[in-house]
Amino acid sequence: MLAVKGLRVSVAGTEILRGVDLTVKAGEVHAIMGPNGSGKSTLTQALAGHPAYTVTAGTATYDGKDLFALKPEERAREGVFLAFQYPVEIRGITNSYFLRSAVNAVRKHRGQEELDPLDFLQVLEAKLKEIGWDDTLMNRPVNEGFSGGEKKRNEILQLAVLEPRLALLDETDSGLDIDALKTVANAVNKLRAPDRSFVIVTHYQRLLNFITPDVVHVLADGRIVKSGGPELAHELEAKGYDWLRTGALVS
Amino acid sequence: MTGIEAQVQQPYKYGFVTDIESDVVPAGLNEDVVRLISAKKGEPAWMVDWRLKAYRNWLKMEEPHWPNVQYGPIDYQAISYYAAPKKLPKLDSLDQVDPKLVATFAKLGIPIEEQKRLTGVAVDAVFDSVSVATTFQAELAKFGVIFCPISEAIRKHPELVQKYLGTVVPYNDNFFAALNSAVYTDGSFVYVPKGVRCPMELSTYFRINASATGQFERTLIIADEGSHVSYLEGCSAPMRDENQLHAAVVELVALDNATIKYSTIQNWYPGDDEGKGGIYNFVTKRGKAAGKNSKISWTQVETGSAITWKYPGCILQGDNSIGEFYSVAVTSRKQQADTGTKMIHLGKNTRSTIVSKGISAGRGQNTYRGLVKIMKGAEGARNYSQCDSMLIGDKCGAHTFPYIDVRNNSAIMEHEASTSKIGEDQIFYLRQRGLSAEDAVSMIVNGFCKEVFKELPMEFAVEATRLLGISLEGSVG
Numbered sequence: 001m002l003a004v005k006g007l008r009v010s011v012a013g014t015e016i017l018r019g020v021d022l023t024v025k026a027g028e029v030h031a032i033m034g035p036n037g038s039g040k041s042t043l044t045q046a047l048a049g050h051p052a053y054t055v056t057a058g059t060a061t062y063d064g065k066d067l068f069a070l071k072p073e074e075r076a077r078e079g080v081f082l083a084f085q086y087p088v089e090i091r092g093i094t095n096s097y098f099l100r101s102a103v104n105a106v107r108k109h110r111g112q113e114e115l116d117p118l119d120f121l122q123v124l125e126a127k128l129k130e131i132g133w134d135d136t137l138m139n140r141p142v143n144e145g146f147s148g149g150e151k152k153r154n155e156i157l158q159l160a161v162l163e164p165r166l167a168l169l170d171e172t173d174s175g176l177d178i179d180a181l182k183t184v185a186n187a188v189n190k191l192r193a194p195d196r197s198f199v200i201v202t203h204y205q206r207l208l209n210f211i212t213p214d215v216v217h218v219l220a221d222g223r224i225v226k227s228g229g230p231e232l233a234h235e236l237e238a239k240g241y242d243w244l245r246t247g248a249l250v251s
Numbered sequence: 252m253t254g255i256e257a258q259v260q261q262p263y264k265y266g267f268v269t270d271i272e273s274d275v276v277p278a279g280l281n282e283d284v285v286r287l288i289s290a291k292k293g294e295p296a297w298m299v300d301w302r303l304k305a306y307r308n309w310l311k312m313e314e315p316h317w318p319n320v321q322y323g324p325i326d327y328q329a330i331s332y333y334a335a336p337k338k339l340p341k342l343d344s345l346d347q348v349d350p351k352l353v354a355t356f357a358k359l360g361i362p363i364e365e366q367k368r369l370t371g372v373a374v375d376a377v378f379d380s381v382s383v384a385t386t387f388q389a390e391l392a393k394f395g396v397i398f399c400p401i402s403e404a405i406r407k408h409p410e411l412v413q414k415y416l417g418t419v420v421p422y423n424d425n426f427f428a429a430l431n432s433a434v435y436t437d438g439s440f441v442y443v444p445k446g447v448r449c450p451m452e453l454s455t456y457f458r459i460n461a462s463a464t465g466q467f468e469r470t471l472i473i474a475d476e477g478s479h480v481s482y483l484e485g486c487s488a489p490m491r492d493e494n495q496l497h498a499a500v501v502e503l504v505a506l507d508n509a510t511i512k513y514s515t516i517q518n519w520y521p522g523d524d525e526g527k528g529g530i531y532n533f534v535t536k537r538g539k540a541a542g543k544n545s546k547i548s549w550t551q552v553e554t555g556s557a558i559t560w561k562y563p564g565c566i567l568q569g570d571n572s573i574g575e576f577y578s579v580a581v582t583s584r585k586q587q588a589d590t591g592t593k594m595i596h597l598g599k600n601t602r603s604t605i606v607s608k609g610i611s612a613g614r615g616q617n618t619y620r621g622l623v624k625i626m627k628g629a630e631g632a633r634n635y636s637q638c639d640s641m642l643i644g645d646k647c648g649a650h651t652f653p654y655i656d657v658r659n660n661s662a663i664m665e666h667e668a669s670t671s672k673i674g675e676d677q678i679f680y681l682r683q684r685g686l687s688a689e690d691a692v693s694m695i696v697n698g699f700c701k702e703v704f705k706e707l708p709m710e711f712a713v714e715a716t717r718l719l720g721i722s723l724e725g726s727v728g
Binding site for chain 2: 091
């Protein structure tokens, strides 16, 4: 599904990622953990194509395609989805209109017919039912006046409707209370599928209490310094990150 | 230029010139020219006298320089004050309109031929100094609605014109209004009789074609007691390196329980990227909500002109009368706009609403200037003002000058203002959901303007959103 090799990324002239290798197979859930400033968010932004993140070396192959040769919107239409840590507000545009525009951009790309508002409503209702949510957010302007939890929930709802093949979750758990965390995690679990992979960036282990990853990676100082199974997350929770950082320097 | 800026600086689509034989009066302005214009229109003596009075006043006035715009001196003697196609149809016979004119308006999306007319919209088509066609006149007459060129109204309905002309914008109101009063050529006249709800949208399309001319149209709309009318004007002009002056006057009068909704989609040639050429749009528009419970609502979408100077206002004279102003003003390239409104509260329990959206891109400068005045007798008056500015790129500017003058302590005033910038993060968010950069900007701008677009008649909301290069559905979704 995704193969990242030797990835180096700079932001405003400062190198943040210094050679990242990552391979994610179809259906797998990978967790990327690490201390603040280690480059976790940079990895997801670079994969999604944010113009402020400059790829200086390395490759990323997604579904056999050179990911970095695609514009951000082309990556999205090909099935790469980023759940943002800080979703932006769009004044005057309802969530449902926004989401329908996004769905239709993807459908158009696939050569499918675009959905009119009524068709879309049916698709939306089916999705909401699937993840067990109501539609109270749909007629409000995109993220405007949303609480932190509502914004994160809205990102996951978009994920559900857009049905990506590669979902990147950037600190989706930050700012959530325990109930909201469970709600979001349950939805993600329901969206796990054999042909859909997840890369979940998180600072804390607590999200992984509800979403069991296949692989856990530790990112420190711009490199993946350790990879392991779900038990690695528990180890990190107990020991912190410092022992790995020192280890990285030695190796 | 960033990608975002390129989106809002689309080429001007209406810059063509129609090759047509025209009768153009030599450049220059004096009393003989004023008399000549009046004679060409076959006007009665009272009209000539009124024009001359305005002209003599104008000579004593000075061009205003308080707006926040910059331009070189205008040579009023270098402008021709009258230009008209030579072959004009006889009155009431649309079939005789010169095919070149029909083709011109068709190209602008304004069909004036019988079979292709916009359903539900009556159009008065003004080409340079004259009206060349007015559709649905007979249909409207069945309801007692008069919709015709003002030159025709002066001949056919002199009592109405004499009673109301200059009562809202006097001939000596300001420099450009005085100039207009002296040399105005055509424009539309509307009268909606008591208790009639005008059965269709009325609209006028103004086209400047001849070079080195000015367009000075005058519109007068009267809504008698209990009537209702919705009117829309559109406009465009060829691309030329010279600046052309457009100094119009619009007067609205709403009597007891009457409503006038006036919408403008202004798309005059804005000049090139370096600020060469373009229309100077110096316009005086004012409505008098003269009667009790009357209402005047202005909606404007200003995308064109090198310089825009206009403040559509309301004099809220009748008790419980309502004034509204909804505006989207876009300045890109090197355009300058100084626009806003005046709400003058005279009657008791009068209410006004101002919603202004300024979008600046390229090297555009956008100024909102508004006055809310609550007079002593305006017990219980209320105003709500909202001024939002959006900046696209870092070479443009947004300025806000709200003036408030309250002379009655019972007034309730609310003012909100905001400035935002379309940022890379916002665009990226939308692109990450599969929208192109172009569609992303459209969606953001469309959402920003939503409160104004929803005030436009449906047919014209489409036109307005298209003008901004944006999709309509966002504003109605």
